[in-house]
Amino acid sequence: MKRAEISRATLGRIPQYLKYLKTVFPATDNISATILAKELGLGEVQVRKDLAAVSGAGRPKTGYRVDDLILSLERFLNDGEDSRVVIVGAGKLGRALLDYGGFGEYGLDITAAFDIAVTKPEFSHIGKPIFPMADFENFCRDHRVKIGILTVPSSQAQEVCDRMVKAGIRALWCFAPCVLRTPENVLVQYENMALSLAFLNKKFKG
Amino acid sequence: MKRAEISRATLGRIPQYLKYLKTVFPATDNISATILAKELGLGEVQVRKDLAAVSGAGRPKTGYRVDDLILSLERFLNDGEDSRVVIVGAGKLGRALLDYGGFGEYGLDITAAFDIAVTKPEFSHIGKPIFPMADFENFCRDHRVKIGILTVPSSQAQEVCDRMVKAGIRALWCFAPCVLRTPENVLVQYENMALSLAFLNKKFKG
The missing domain is CATH 3.40.50.720 (NAD(P)-binding Rossmann-like Domain)
Structure with a gap:
């Protein structure tokens, strides 16, 4: 599958997301873009855009599944x-x-x-x-x-x-x-x- | 004197201009943006813009004085x-x-x-x-x-x-x-x- 081109800035934030998600996993099942943005000091729109480029969209109310998101981010970085x-x-x-x-x-x-x-x-x-x-x-x-x-x-x-x-x-x-x-x-x-x-x-x- | 902010791309071309100008000096007194652009494989508009940011504008018909231009570029790079x-x-x-x-x-x-x-x-x-x-x-x-x-x-x-x-x-x-x-x-x-x-x-x- 060919993805849209990712920006250097987005790419630079992926390890940040991954590091943070690993600190809350497995204690947390789901996480919202709002929380992620707040914890990492980023804009919420930016977080949604970054994650959409690499993984999928979050779900209304529940947000992203933490385990899925970790897997997607890792796969994105480590592609063989x-x-x-x-x-x-x-x-x-x-x-x-x-x-x-x-x-x-x-x-x-x-x-x-x-x-x-x-x-x-x-x-x-x-x-x-x-x-x-x-x-x-x-x-x-x-x-x-x-x-x-x-x-x-x-x-x-x-x-x-x-x-x-x-x-x-x-x-x-x-x-x-x-x-x-x-x-x-x-x-x-x-x-x-x-x-x-x-x-x-x-x-x-x- | 405070100058307008220079772009990274312009800054990156300054050593190129300088190197080329030194190869034609002192045999050449004046040089046009057209020649510079052609010799360095750059766009003429870009050359004019780059040089205007660092030195001054060229003159109609005669272009830039090579000695002045070398001095300006060197001073720009080497500011003390x-x-x-x-x-x-x-x-x-x-x-x-x-x-x-x-x-x-x-x-x-x-x-x-x-x-x-x-x-x-x-x-x-x-x-x-x-x-x-x-x-x-x-x-x-x-x-x-x-x-x-x-x-x-x-x-x-x-x-x-x-x-x-x-x-x-x-x-x-x-x-x-x-x-x-x-x-x-x-x-x-x-x-x-x-x-x-x-x-x-x-x-x-x-």
């Missing part, structure tokens, strides 16, 4: 094997992302990292594998990896991107400050860290 | 001592940001990092200082630091935030997945890395 993610470029940023604990609440797991400078498999601080680039293609095919994070220097980004696309990756999160050439069926999302800080600086100074 | 930035939390992410080379093109420089686990000053790979937290307040006051990056775990974020605000920091870039309580005159920009990846994942699956 296609969410396997790899990183190419195990420098400081790549390793920071590899070991970052926050992805789990969105049902995402970074499976492994790859680096040209790694000659035999090693492990990150929390025990995630970092493999040589020679293993990259086989790993992606064996694990049907569709999402890749690119944390190599700009000078190597295009070459690495080509290799990722060839290995079957269809969605790229690119940290290199450059523009990648990719086939039309490949989605690229750029993360421009410098621009984020520059924007804060400008907002701050008005 | 207030852009000093410090990081609190020198884990992998903090160190990755400290040594990231991309901030320079926005006139920003991360001066130093601080960490509770550091007992005497040390240096990052590219030679930036990492100090013990005990030195934090004095450093911020001596260097009039107004912008801080928070890369500590969520559990410590509020405490560190309070210390940053007390030390005079007025703009915070927060990487911890939490909500900070700050005085009204403090600007907080959250960077939710997990949400960015989750959003890519959702866009990818439609």
Whole structure:
């Protein structure tokens, strides 16, 4: 089933709903949008809209069944094997992302990292594998990896991107400050860290 | 002089304009929005709007003076001592940001990092200082630091935030997945890395 596109803001609130619902379950069977909105400090209209996008509508008077809602939210976040993610470029940023604990609440797991400078498999601080680039293609095919994070220097980004696309990756999160050439069926999302800080600086100074 | 608020997208294009203008200077005295748009693959209206926000309008027929434009763009990006930035939390992410080379093109420089686990000053790979937290307040006051990056775990974020605000920091870039309580005159920009990846994942699956 193809859903309507969800906004980044709605997506960002899903883990909040889930966390709260788990604190009231199983003591509470049903919950209203009014209560949810109040407990989470959100607008009631927003809560209804968010939940409608992910689950279904609540019922008049009884509201949402808490168990159904938890299941829907979890299913929405955790939609199966296609969410396997790899990183190419195990420098400081790549390793920071590899070991970052926050992805789990969105049902995402970074499976492994790859680096040209790694000659035999090693492990990150929390025990995630970092493999040589020679293993990259086989790993992606064996694990049907569709999402890749690119944390190599700009000078190597295009070459690495080509290799990722060839290995079957269809969605790229690119940290290199450059523009990648990719086939039309490949989605690229750029993360421009410098621009984020520059924007804060400008907002701050008005 | 207080300028109108600049959009993130406009800000993101400034380094592009600057880079291109420097390749034609000093061989070229004047340049039109038409040429700039064509060379950079942008819309002409967008170019005019971007440059008007940062510099002034071009003149009919002659366009913009290249030297003036370079100066305006550089001044816009690099607006003095207030852009000093410090990081609190020198884990992998903090160190990755400290040594990231991309901030320079926005006139920003991360001066130093601080960490509770550091007992005497040390240096990052590219030679930036990492100090013990005990030195934090004095450093911020001596260097009039107004912008801080928070890369500590969520559990410590509020405490560190309070210390940053007390030390005079007025703009915070927060990487911890939490909500900070700050005085009204403090600007907080959250960077939710997990949400960015989750959003890519959702866009990818439609």
